[in-house]
Amino acid sequence: MAFGNRLKEQALAEGFSAVGSCAPSAIPEAAGRLAAFVAAGRHGQMGWMAERMGWRGDPAALWPEARTVIMLAEVYTPEADPLAVLGRRDRAAVSVYAQGKDYHDLAKKRLKRVGRWLIDEARKGSVSAEIKVFVDTAPVMEKPLGQAAGIGWQGKHTNLVSRDLGSWFFLGAIFTTLDLPKDAGEADHCGSCRACLDICPTGAFPAPYQLDARRCISYLTIEHRGPVAEELRALMGNRVYGCDDCLAVCPWNKFAVEARELGYAARVGAPALADLAVLDDAAFRARFSGSPIKRIGRDRMVRNVLYAIGNSGDPALLPVAAGLVADPDPAVADAARWAVGRLAEKCANSPCDAKGAGHEADSAASCGCSKPEQTRPGRQE
Numbered sequence: 001m002a003f004g005n006r007l008k009e010q011a012l013a014e015g016f017s018a019v020g021s022c023a024p025s026a027i028p029e030a031a032g033r034l035a036a037f038v039a040a041g042r043h044g045q046m047g048w049m050a051e052r053m054g055w056r057g058d059p060a061a062l063w064p065e066a067r068t069v070i071m072l073a074e075v076y077t078p079e080a081d082p083l084a085v086l087g088r089r090d091r092a093a094v095s096v097y098a099q100g101k102d103y104h105d106l107a108k109k110r111l112k113r114v115g116r117w118l119i120d121e122a123r124k125g126s127v128s129a130e131i132k133v134f135v136d137t138a139p140v141m142e143k144p145l146g147q148a149a150g151i152g153w154q155g156k157h158t159n160l161v162s163r164d165l166g167s168w169f170f171l172g173a174i175f176t177t178l179d180l181p182k183d184a185g186e187a188d189h190c191g192s193c194r195a196c197l198d199i200c201p202t203g204a205f206p207a208p209y210q211l212d213a214r215r216c217i218s219y220l221t222i223e224h225r226g227p228v229a230e231e232l233r234a235l236m237g238n239r240v241y242g243c244d245d246c247l248a249v250c251p252w253n254k255f256a257v258e259a260r261e262l263g264y265a266a267r268v269g270a271p272a273l274a275d276l277a278v279l280d281d282a283a284f285r286a287r288f289s290g291s292p293i294k295r296i297g298r299d300r301m302v303r304n305v306l307y308a309i310g311n312s313g314d315p316a317l318l319p320v321a322a323g324l325v326a327d328p329d330p331a332v333a334d335a336a337r338w339a340v341g342r343l344a345e346k347c348a349n350s351p352c353d354a355k356g357a358g359h360e361a362d363s364a365a366s367c368g369c370s371k372p373e374q375t376r377p378g379r380q381e
Helices: 003-013 030-039 053-057 103-124 142-148 195-199 217-222 230-236 251-255 273-277 281-287 292-312 315-322 330-348 361-365 372-378
Strands: 018-022 068-075 131-134 169-176 239-241
Touching: 003 018, 003 068, 003 103, 018 142, 030 053, 068 103, 068 142, 103 131, 103 169, 142 169, 217 230, 217 239, 217 292, 230 292, 230 330, 239 292, 273 292, 273 315, 281 292, 292 315, 292 330, 315 330
Parallel strands: none
Antiparallel strands: 018 068, 068 169, 131 169
16 A cells, blocks of 8 residues: 555544645745735734744745645534524524634644654654644644645635535644655635625625634634724624634535544533623633633633623623623723623613613612513513
8 A cells, every 4th residue: 555545544543534745835825815914904913923924824934844744634523503502692602613622632642643653654664754743833824735735625714625524624734854645736616605705794704715804703702802893792693702604504514524533522512691701710711621712711701701791682691791890801891881781772672670771780780671581572682
């Protein structure tokens, strides 16, 4: 069996669902696209994207000795429709990829095992080999490399799509000094489909194949520091960590395969907004230990939860928001005041003792609408 085929066999045995190889020089257009993206300011607060752009746009510059880039896909297909929770406005919508254990840890262990196998196999042929493994933690443009290696193509939502796997998969990379056989790149198969563009709640796609991260809910809930622009808050719905809308509607998901890693099974679920809002730092860390959610910290999560509470239209959550208007974190306090104002407006239009948008914590706590049996008939969706 040819070495390239044995490599793919080993990768599949480790739990990866697809593997392909390309030359480090296989993405010559990536540098220009990245430069245009950053020049337009579409990277938002992600200053790290502007750093070391030479490395990002040219893998050969990152490691000049590398002769092959091996790209691997690890599937995390959800068991249920991730869009269903968007209709449960008292619940938090958490991105599918963050439902289980942190993929950085799980995928990197497997990548290292494949890398060690690669070194051992080369040694059997009296060939010296070196490797470097990357899982979304280095200046590597995984998606263009994934397309060059034949894993899939970058869809109109800029994420990678596969004819065999759909759109629910992580990417990992192994750079090696071995000059291995290269795979043919994948062509675009989006056709005239606009599903991912049309479903985006915030209009984050200025054009097909272009993303403005500053309007992307995944960016806003995970990367953006401080208050989110008010015109975007109402569009975030109950999404508190990430957004799966553009991935979920891709028709290629009819070919999606079941996740092989049990660690990606949903354990976060759709927690109650009221429960998440009252987490202090210690409780937040304990609840999301081992989860990628832990990376954003308590303050950013509670900020997001308060936006969701404000969007819920559920006056029963008004006392929860009112209890955070004096939070030490300015963004949390701002989000709490915004949520109180939104829910107070709801109270003003329903039988309730609390009128207007200027509730203080004490008047909000006594709001008649805070009783669930009084609010169910008038709940907004």
